[in-house]
Amino acid sequence: MSWLLTEEHLEDLARGAAVLGTGGGGDPYVGRLLVRQAIRECGPVTVLDPAEVDDEALVIPTAQMGAPTVVFEKIPSGDEALTALRALERHLGTRAAATMPIECGGINSMIPLVVAARSGLPVVDADGMGRAFPELQMETFGVYGVTGSPMAVAGERGETSVIDTGADNKRMEWLARGITIRLGGVAHIAEYSMRGAEVKRTAVPRTLTLAHTVGRALREARERQDDPIAHLGEVLAGSLYQHLRVLFRGKISDVERRTEAGFARGRATAKSFDGRHELDLVFQNEHLVALVDGEVRCLVPDLVCVLESEQAEPITTESLRYGQRVTVVGISTPELMRTPQALAVFGPAAFGLRHEFRPVEALTTAES
Amino acid sequence: MSWLLTEEHLEDLARGAAVLGTGGGGDPYVGRLLVRQAIRECGPVTVLDPAEVDDEALVIPTAQMGAPTVVFEKIPSGDEALTALRALERHLGTRAAATMPIECGGINSMIPLVVAARSGLPVVDADGMGRAFPELQMETFGVYGVTGSPMAVAGERGETSVIDTGADNKRMEWLARGITIRLGGVAHIAEYSMRGAEVKRTAVPRTLTLAHTVGRALREARERQDDPIAHLGEVLAGSLYQHLRVLFRGKISDVERRTEAGFARGRATAKSFDGRHELDLVFQNEHLVALVDGEVRCLVPDLVCVLESEQAEPITTESLRYGQRVTVVGISTPELMRTPQALAVFGPAAFGLRHEFRPVEALTTAES
Numbered sequence: 001m002s003w004l005l006t007e008e009h010l011e012d013l014a015r016g017a018a019v020l021g022t023g024g025g026g027d028p029y030v031g032r033l034l035v036r037q038a039i040r041e042c043g044p045v046t047v048l049d050p051a052e053v054d055d056e057a058l059v060i061p062t063a064q065m066g067a068p069t070v071v072f073e074k075i076p077s078g079d080e081a082l083t084a085l086r087a088l089e090r091h092l093g094t095r096a097a098a099t100m101p102i103e104c105g106g107i108n109s110m111i112p113l114v115v116a117a118r119s120g121l122p123v124v125d126a127d128g129m130g131r132a133f134p135e136l137q138m139e140t141f142g143v144y145g146v147t148g149s150p151m152a153v154a155g156e157r158g159e160t161s162v163i164d165t166g167a168d169n170k171r172m173e174w175l176a177r178g179i180t181i182r183l184g185g186v187a188h189i190a191e192y193s194m195r196g197a198e199v200k201r202t203a204v205p206r207t208l209t210l211a212h213t214v215g216r217a218l219r220e221a222r223e224r225q226d227d228p229i230a231h232l233g234e235v236l237a238g239s240l241y242q243h244l245r246v247l248f249r250g251k252i253s254d255v256e257r258r259t260e261a262g263f264a265r266g267r268a269t270a271k272s273f274d275g276r277h278e279l280d281l282v283f284q285n286e287h288l289v290a291l292v293d294g295e296v297r298c299l300v301p302d303l304v305c306v307l308e309s310e311q312a313e314p315i316t317t318e319s320l321r322y323g324q325r326v327t328v329v330g331i332s333t334p335e336l337m338r339t340p341q342a343l344a345v346f347g348p349a350a351f352g353l354r355h356e357f358r359p360v361e362a363l364t365t366a367e368s
Numbered sequence: 369m370s371w372l373l374t375e376e377h378l379e380d381l382a383r384g385a386a387v388l389g390t391g392g393g394g395d396p397y398v399g400r401l402l403v404r405q406a407i408r409e410c411g412p413v414t415v416l417d418p419a420e421v422d423d424e425a426l427v428i429p430t431a432q433m434g435a436p437t438v439v440f441e442k443i444p445s446g447d448e449a450l451t452a453l454r455a456l457e458r459h460l461g462t463r464a465a466a467t468m469p470i471e472c473g474g475i476n477s478m479i480p481l482v483v484a485a486r487s488g489l490p491v492v493d494a495d496g497m498g499r500a501f502p503e504l505q506m507e508t509f510g511v512y513g514v515t516g517s518p519m520a521v522a523g524e525r526g527e528t529s530v531i532d533t534g535a536d537n538k539r540m541e542w543l544a545r546g547i548t549i550r551l552g553g554v555a556h557i558a559e560y561s562m563r564g565a566e567v568k569r570t571a572v573p574r575t576l577t578l579a580h581t582v583g584r585a586l587r588e589a590r591e592r593q594d595d596p597i598a599h600l601g602e603v604l605a606g607s608l609y610q611h612l613r614v615l616f617r618g619k620i621s622d623v624e625r626r627t628e629a630g631f632a633r634g635r636a637t638a639k640s641f642d643g644r645h646e647l648d649l650v651f652q653n654e655h656l657v658a659l660v661d662g663e664v665r666c667l668v669p670d671l672v673c674v675l676e677s678e679q680a681e682p683i684t685t686e687s688l689r690y691g692q693r694v695t696v697v698g699i700s701t702p703e704l705m706r707t708p709q710a711l712a713v714f715g716p717a718a719f720g721l722r723h724e725f726r727p728v729e730a731l732t733t734a735e736s
Contacts, residue, residue: 091459091530159533161543162459171527178550179529182543 002052002125005045005113007036009212016215017109018314019232020207020241020331022303024286025105025132027071027316034078035110038117045113046122048098050205053196057097059124060085060193062115063108065136065153065176066186067264067285071107077156080188081111082118084154088190091150091162100124100199102139102192104207105132105286106316111188123208128192129346130204130240130337131303134263134285136176137169138346140336141192144202148172151191155183177262185262204334210239218312228312229327240334243361247290247297248272248279248328249309255320268306268320270328279328281306283317288351290328298330299353301337301346302360305329330360370420370493373413373481375404377580384583385477386682387600388575388609388699390671392654393473393500395439395684402446403478406485413481414490416466418573421564425465427492428453428561430483431476433504433521433544434554435632435653439475445524448556449479450486452522456558459518459530468492468567470507470560472575473500473654474684479556491576496560497714498572498608498705499671502631502653504544505537506714508704509560512570516540519559523551545630553630572702578607586680596680597695608702611729615658615665616640616647616696617677623688636674636688638696647696649674651685656719658696666698667721669705669714670728673697698728 005013014028021028039045053059062081064071089095099112099119104127116123128139142148148169153161153176161179165171172191180187194202217235221228233244250272257266263284270279280291287304290297298304306315309325336342338359344350347357373381382396389396407413421427430449432439457463467480467487472495484491496507510516516537521529521544529547533539540559548555562570585603589596601612618640625634631652638647648659655672658665666672674683677693704710706727712718715725 087532155543157533157536157539159531159536159539159543161532161547162530163527164455164529165525165527168525168527171525175523175527175529175547175550178546179543182546 002049003047005047007039010035012215012219013109013208013212014215015218015314016211016213017104018106018316019214019305020211020303021105021132021316022286022305023283023315023317024134025103025108028106028110030071030075031107031110034076035113035117038078038114042117045116047125047208048122050124050126050199050203053098053124053199055195055197057196058094058193059098059100059196059199060088060096060190061100061102061128062112062188062190063102064111064186064188066180067259067262070185070259074184074186076188078114079118080154080156081115081190083158083160084152084188084190085115085119087154087160087162088150088152088193091152092193096121098122098124100203101127101208103127103129103132104211108132109208109211124199125208126199126203126205127207128203130207130334131301132286133346136173136191138350139192140204140342141194141202142169143342143345146192146194146198146202148191151176151189153179154188181262185259204240204336222311229329232312236331241331243332245298245330245360245364245366246327247330247364248277248292250277250279250326252320252322252324252326255322257318264318266317270326284351285317287317289348289353289355290330296355297364298360299348299355299357300351301333301342303331303333305331330364332360370417371415373415375407378403380583380587381477381576381580382583383586383682384579384581385472386474386684387582387673388579388671389473389500389684390654390673391651391685392502393471393476396474396478398439398443399475399478402444403481403485406446406482410485413484415493415576416490418492418494418567418571421466421492421567423563423565425564426462426561427466427468427564427567428456428464428558429468429470429496430480430556430558431470432479432554432556434548435627435630438553438627442552442554444556446482447486448522448524449483449558451526451528452520452556452558453483453487455522455528455530456518456520456561459520460561464489466490466492468571469495469576471495471497471500472579476500477576477579492567493576494567494571494573495575496571498575498702499669500654501714504541504559506718507560508572508710509562509570510537511710511713514560514562514566514570516559519544519557521547522556549630553627572608572704590679597697600680604699609699611700613666613698613728613732613734614695615698615732616645616660618645618647618694620688620690620692620694623690625686632686634685638694652719653685655685657716657721657723658698664723665732666728667716667723667725668719669701669710671699671701673699698732700728
């Protein structure tokens with residue numbers, strides 16, 4: 001079902017997107033401010049159900065790319081992603097009928113809303129990762145045959161680059177990352193332009209709506225002083241993200257983080273409150289794996305989400321700090337993202353991890 | 369005067385271009401092989417006198433960019449620059465009437481000939497540096513108001529990127545260099561597209577013809593066992609490069625060279641045969657300054673050319689070796705390249721050198 005997104009939806013949406021962003025996708029607060037400003041200036045945004053997109057309509061996804069550690073310090077003006085969309089339209093010699101997120105997560109659930117508000121285009125309620133991933137070839141669009149090229153990259157001074165690597169989406173990522181680094185570590189992009197029929201075939205559907213529902217559930221649970229994690233589990237059980245597992249409760253004891261090759265890479269460790277158990281997290285922008293006492297408990301592309309213990313507010317990888325009290329949950333990704341083709345592109349091996357993928361619901365039993 | 373370039377011209381042309389390339393512009397031998405192959409397959413190339421270019425004709429210069437140290441090891445197939453030209457044509461929605469070199473030097477006097485042979489286009493007898501420079505904003509085209517953007521960059525796998533930084537040619541260089549590094553340190557480009565009238569106003573004219581004349585003069589002097597340097601001086605005296613000064617004769621005693629940020633940077637030292645004098649050279653792809661016993665004798669944009677002593681064969685910066693016996697000459701650049709606007713873009717300060725520009729003919733007296 002299509003719906004009209006207003007300023008009132010933003011807080012819940014940003015929170016939910018940050019949960020699904022599995023620690024990445026950029027700071028949700030910055031993104032929320034950008035959308036609020038755009039909606040105040042240009043009016044609300046139509047969120048278009050993928051089933052209602054015309055098969056022939058041209059959809060151009062938009063996003064920000066870069067290391068979240070940099071995004072945090074280098075606030076966009078809000079025009080950059082629209083500049084990228086327009087550059088790609090000029091290159092293609094045609095106009096987009098809608099935009100769409102490429103991933104679900106902090107700022108990248110928000111950027112397409114900014115583009116939509118400022119251009120008057122609707123935004124399709126779907127995305128290409130069903131979570132956040134650090135690299136552009138890691139999109140269900142590409143897994144199922146849409147090429148990322150040609151893609152447009154825009155910088156803060158209005159510079160544009162249109163990259164075309166044919167069917168090689170990994171090469172596209174490599175070149176776009178090079179430009180992003182030269183643009184100061186953050187850029188805005190338009191890529192994977194496709195027809196409505198391809199959206200229906202390749203996108204993870206209704207993730208904007210889900211993010212809003214998740215964010216609202218967490219807020220309402222707080223307001224009622226209920227257990228937010230339990231509410232989150234209930235909401236997800238009715239979605240494509242069926243299984244939620246609590247992996248760990250404890251205190252962050254160590255964070256090692258570096259910005260290298262355009263990414264925020266690192267590890268974090270937490271200790272249980274009784275001091276008897278240890279959690280290890282490895283991340284590249286997003287969390288990739290959670291180990292408890294050395295055993296794998298949740299693996300990419302399943303979602304590892306670090307939530308602040310009291311309010312269940314999601315914590316992004318660049319905001320992890322010593323001493324934070326956290327509840328770490330694992331969430332199963334939609335089946336679309338667990339096929340052999342999908343795992344070849346964004347399964348553990350794609351990140352250099354030696355663990356074979358196993359679903360979170362098989363690795364960790366449900367709490368009673 | 370326009371003329372037809374055949375395989376027979378290549379050896380002299382390559383040698384002369386390497387002299388004017390002031391140590392840079394890439395390995396002339398590789399470039400010569402590429403042109404020979406293209407001419408054998410596709411026929412000779414029309415070298416078009418700039419005065420004969422129609423004012424309205426679209427000219428798209430083509431080149432290779434990258435660190436000469438890498439070019440040396442990563443031989444192009446010969447199609448890359450044409451791929452870049454075609455990508456820019458598609459972006460502009462129009463076709464080129466001719467191509468043109470962006471610089472005079474080793475491989476970059478040759479690449480436009482490959483493009484010309486393979487496309488059937490003529491090549492304009494002019495360029496944008498009158499020598500070689502390491503960076504793309506350092507072109508007389510840009511100095512006198514032509515914008516480098518949009519430019520196309522092509523990689524060896526057929527990848528293309530079209531960069532548009534508006535009027536900011538330095539930013540264009542910065543982004544294109546980033547892509548070039550990601551492409552492995554070498555790329556092929558099409559940039560500074562312009563009309564014939566702009567060629568006449570901004571280009572250094574007839575440098576292909578001059579390179580051929582210089583190369584032939586050196587060869588003929590060798591064949592007659594005359595002094596090649598004296599012949600070189602005579603040829604140049606009748607050109608826009610009026611003054612030649614012998615700066616030093618000696619033996620290379622030290623070379624320090626590194627490939628960093630996409631450039632070959634370094635220094636070389638030579639000692640006179642009697643051991644009493646020392647020459648210092650500083651280069652960034654090309655030679656920037658020559659000092660004799662600590663005193664500046666020739667400064668960018670004037671040309672510092674290192675020639676092997678016996679045959680006066682030019683030596684590129686990446687080929688400098690301990691023990692080579694060399695004659696180092698300074699050559700004055702055309703006046704077009706010594707204006708305040710030109711010096712602002714490629715004078716000593718543009719390379720971080722603290723010396724103020726002084727013409728080589730003022731710094732060094734002529735030999736009797």
